[in-house]
Amino acid sequence: MQGWLFVFNPKFWQPPQAKALFNAVPDERMILLDLFCEVKPTWSKTEAFYGKPWVWCIIHNFGGRVGLFGGLHQFSADLNKAMTAAGRGDLQGIGLIMEGFGYNPIVWDRVTDMAFRNEVPELESWISDFAKRRYGASLAEAEQAWQLLGDSVYRIPSNPTSLVTRRPSLNLGVGIACPPKKIYEAWESLLACAPRLGHLSTYQFDLVHVTRHVLSDLAANHFSDVVRAYRTKDPDGLARASQHLLSVIRQQDELLGTREDFLLGKWLEDAKRWAVNDEERRLYEWNARTIITLWGTPDGVLHEYAARQWSGLIRGFYLKRWEMFVGRLQESLAAGKPFDEARFEKDMRKWEEEWTHSNEEYSGVPKGDPIRIAQQMWQEHRDQYRKIFEPNMVSLTTGKPSSCSSSLPPYPADLAADGRSRNTNRFWATDVSNDEDPWWQVDLEKSTAVGRVVVIGFYGDSRHYGFTVETSLDGEIWDIVADHRDNKEPSTAQGYECRFKPRAVRYIRIRQPYNSANTGRHLVEVAAYAQ
Secondary structure (H helix, E strand, O other), rough: OOOOOHHHOOOOHHHHHHHHHHHOOHHHHHOEOOOOOOOOHHHOHHHHHHOOOEEEEEEOOOOOOOOOOOOOOHHHHHHHHHOOOOOOOOOOOEEEEOOOOOHHHHHHHHHHHHHOOOOOOHHHHHHHHHHHHHHHOOOOOHHHHHHHHHHHHHHHHOOOOHHHOOOOOOOOOOOOOOOOHOOOOOHHHHHHHHHHHHHHHHHHHHHHHHHHHHHHHHHHHHHHHHHHHOOOOOHHHHHHHHHHHHHHHHHHHHHHHHOOHHHHHHHHOOOOOOOOHHHHHHOOOOOOOOOOOOOOOOOOOOOOOOOOOEEEEHHHHHHHHHHHHHHHHHHHHHHHOOHHHHHHHHHHHHHHHHHOOOOOOOOOOOOOOHHHHHHHHHHHHHHHHHHHOOOOOOOOOOOOOOOOOOOOOOHHHHHHHOOOOOOOOEEEEEEEEOOOOOOOEEEEEEEEEEEEEEOOOOOOOOOOOOEEEEOOOOOOOOOEEEOOOOOOOOOOOOOOOEEEEEEEEEEEEEEEEEEOOOOOEEEEEEEOOOO
């Protein structure tokens, strides 16, 4: 029996209800699968399923999405706890309950290795050994690359989606899920291994996969420029940003086309090969196209659930949508009319369904040299990618000591004063369910003239925040210099600009009594200026 019901509906499944269910079945007739241990282990919340035999499992991949992720640290810690805890109950084994796999071999290596051990080995040395096994050689650059990946993308337990595969909208978040600096360094280290490892299929796969990740981050960065140019009514800026976005998406398709692992054509041909006549062939191709795009009906909420970053699918499906989107934005600016988001959404759904019924062919054979193309991407994009992790909004608050009433891991106070406003995955966060009067503040360390504060909450949807800005010289007596508790304007990447008569300030405090979206409180960045 799957243990998912205890994750999905924990309010109902309290101890009396769970015990009533378990006690109705003899122990030898039931075994529980604790599915989601990399994110939400249930065994430790149910007294190890109240004595029933159970299996520690990870789902890891929903829908077979393409991405670098895995939560190595989280599930290693929980598995160690499960194997050593006095209250582990009748733990029977380890399970892999994936909806798709093949893109993160380090995860499967780690989990299956545990089936042959009595204790969970230390992760850093294990990753170095993994790199040696994977390439059949000990190479310092390769081990360094995997340590960097282990400390970045493989701290992410659930599979994030790329901006490229999301249905275009002005209200998309542009978060980059892990530190780009570590990805940059891992990318550089992997490329340095090409002379010795370039002939290996495993190395080629890894290099293409990491380069694909970089291009996805760059696409998200260009998208933020597209939105900024549109909202500031800058047609030339919109044209430039749109060109950069579409170019990176095309390059991603070309790169992925060098490896059979990332080909739409192979997926479609595999599906059609089962057919015994033309009618079946059309049906199987429609199913194969639908499951990786709409997942269900055109109006369903699970579109892009599979999110496959594949050559062919990017060029023939995702790129087409982005071309239509930026084209509509440009038409909107030229006509001086607002972008009709609802109309575009309706047109997209119609177009997407038509694509699932189409039958244009895509190559199932890889084309091009993956090493050469990855090296070209490095030469073209390395400087631009470096800018993603450099501060883009330097102000009086950048790098200054910050504090807060509370925070949620992994969103500490300092992320709202790091000079980085482009990434909606780097923010201070707390929740009013455990902090009734949340606040965040920064110490400028000395009396400083301030006349403008820009407050950036989480953005990428239609939410708005009510907030106040307070200043103080001693941290004891506070003055409200901007009161926007009744604000209804949507939160954007540009933030809420608050101007006031310049005054001497040492401390700046933000309170957010209202968030239209949920009970969370979030600050991506708080920037202060003299005027």
